[in-house]
Amino acid sequence: MxxxxxxxxxxxxxxxxxxxxxxxxxxxxxxxxxxxxxxxxxxxxxxxxxxxxxxxxxxxxxxxxxxxxxxxxxxxxxxxxxxxxxxxxxxxxxxxxxxxxxxxxxxxxxxxxxxxxxxxxxxxxxxxxxxxxxxxxxxxxxxxxxxxxxxxxxxxxxxxxxxxxxxxxxxxxxxxxxxxxxxxxxxxxxxxxxxxxxxxxxxxxxxxxxxxPSFAAQGGIAPHWPEGEGRRVFAYLKASHASHGAVLNALVEEGCRVLAYVPEVAAGAAPPLVSDRVLYADAPVALPQALAQADLCVCHAGEATLAQSLLAGVPLLMLPSHTEQFLSARRVAMSGAGYNAALLTPASDWRATLRPLLNDASYREAARAFAARHQGFxxxxxxxxxxxxxxxxxx
The missing domain is CATH 3.40.50.2000 (Glycogen Phosphorylase B;)
Known part of the structure; x- marks a missing residue:
């Protein structure tokens, strides 16, 4: 060969x-x-x-x-x-x-x-x-x-x-x-x-x-969520993004239960927020399993995370860090399946940004329609x- x-x-x-x-x-x-x-x-x-x-x-x-x-x-x-x-x-x-x-x-x-x-x-x-x-x-x-x-x-x-x-x-x-x-x-x-x-x-x-899209979907640890009531949100965020702590705080204030993979925290850095409603994974999480249970995905609009979230019919809050991610986030926002938060800052009203994503059914419907179009992929x-x-x- x-x-x-x-x-x-x-x-x-x-x-x-x-x-x-x-x-x-x-x-x-x-x-x-x-x-x-x-x-x-x-x-x-x-x-x-x-x-x-x-x-x-x-x-x-x-x-x-x-x-x-x-x-x-x-x-x-x-x-x-x-x-x-x-x-x-x-x-x-x-x-x-x-x-x-x-x-x-x-x-x-x-x-x-x-x-x-x-x-x-x-x-x-x-x-x-x-x-x-x-x-x-x-x-x-x-x-x-x-x-x-x-x-x-x-x-x-x-x-x-x-x-x-x-x-x-x-x-x-x-x-x-x-x-x-x-x-x-x-x-x-x-x-x-x-x-x-x-x-x-x-x-x-x-x-x-x-x-x-082609991505490595296998691997990662099984998802575990904080105990209690509230929407399940999977967050894959990097500490280099200025708003990552503000977003986690807003999710907690909105009553969500957050499973967060922050690579810097997994490597030993102090978490940006300590709360019994946020569980920090100590290794990459198995995305298909986590997204099958999630109500919302928060990420930087990386290709693999976007694709798997949309295939699971899960809407997205996207915090792009560079041009390629910004353009991806813009395309997803145009489809109605997520919100592109590129222009927001740590001082922005993140709770007001999150509420429609958590409560407006149109975002999930758009994500599920996306998943239906690519069913069988x-x-x-x-x-x-x-x-x-x-x-x-x-x-």
Whole structure:
């Protein structure tokens, strides 16, 4: 069978590693050899511990770009990752090429790993990409703008990023990219989301195939809730968000029973609120079980949590921490299945925000309608669909 190398280069959180884990399991079950390179070996170690494959440190950009405005599209994100000048990008590409030279994969599959795709192209290796709509832009079109910025600036940024990538490809005698979007897509882009959660307008996708989100749903400890009466709320929050304590306090004041996973608290930090109505999990919680019992989910709009909450028909209060999460939260809010609290602060009236989510049936009805539209979706089917398409590319 074939040797398939899975790559993760950019972005944070465990969603990228979870998607690659699910894909690796599907490919291994079909007899392929799988290896993996990861942006963060430490944070992903526990999640991937039962995956008996070679795991390597991905070549990643370690330097700060000075004087750049906030990124308004994917090209400007890459300016912060070595794509301002060919001289900066060469070392990264050389690292990926050296890894591929040693591993000799038949196929490179990238989850937000544009430099891995560039290196594969420079070596004549076949490649594919998997990912959500944020970093899987519509092919052949201008890159979507995530922030307000002058059109001239966006076009100039896109042209400069493309020129940097093509300058390196030319040095290796490889064919240049035609469009800036090509940098993120590889030979076969596989769009792992649903139209309702796509960061791009579905109409811009043309005949695209939405395969649905891919995430690691297994694992986690069984949910336990505080004793007593009151709505059950599952909260996955990080202490780095300024409002996480205010939200927990508002939930308690509204009479809810909260099962909270706060990674910093699980690691030993002091909890933001001590109450017999809040139980802090000391490890990640099994989401399918927790959401099957929950009346509301509070989270930062991470892809895996959003998808599982909606599949369970549970409405959401979303506190996005960055642009990708904000766009996801906006899409869910547009569907009526949740509230995007991006503009709220610790001093905001969180109780007034929570009451409609807890008491207005329309939020739960919208979430249940979402679940009904995707009834029957499973990660097993998703793995098979991805594996079959990758095998066709290899063939």
């Amino acid at each position: 074939s040797h398939i190398h899975l790559c993760w280069e950019l972005g944070g959180g465990l969603g990228h590693a979870g998607r690659l884990k699910m894909l690796a399991q599907g490919l291994l079950a079909r007899g392929h050899r799988v290896t993996m390179s990861l942006r963060d070996l430490m944070a992903t170690h526990a999640m991937l511990a039962d995956l008996d494959i070679l795991k390597l440190q991905a070549p990643v950009w370690l330097h700060d770009a000075v004087g750049l405005p906030p990124s308004a599209n994917l090209a400007e994100i890459l300016f912060n990752c070595g794509y301002l000048e060919p001289a900066a990008l060469r070392g990264m590409v050389a690292g990926w090429r050296a890894m591929f030279g040693i591993l000799a994969p038949d196929l490179v599959v990238a989850d937000y790993a544009p430099t891995a795709l560039l290196a594969a192209r420079s070596m004549g290796l076949r490649s594919a990409s998997v990912g959500n709509g944020f970093y899987s832009p519509p092919p052949g079109q201008s890159l979507p703008a995530w922030q307000q910025a002058p059109a001239e600036r966006l076009a100039s940024s896109e042209a400069r990023m493309l020129a940097t990538a093509n300058a390196v490809l030319t040095e290796y005698g490889a064919s240049p990219y035609q469009h800036a979007a090509d940098v993120f897509l590889g030979d076969l882009p596989l769009l792992c989301t649903w139209p309702e959660l796509d960061h791009c307008e579905p109409a811009s996708r043309g005949a695209a195939e939405w395969l649905g 499973s990660q097993q089917w998703m793995n098979q669909a991805l594996a079959v398409r990758l095998e066709r590319l290899l063939a």
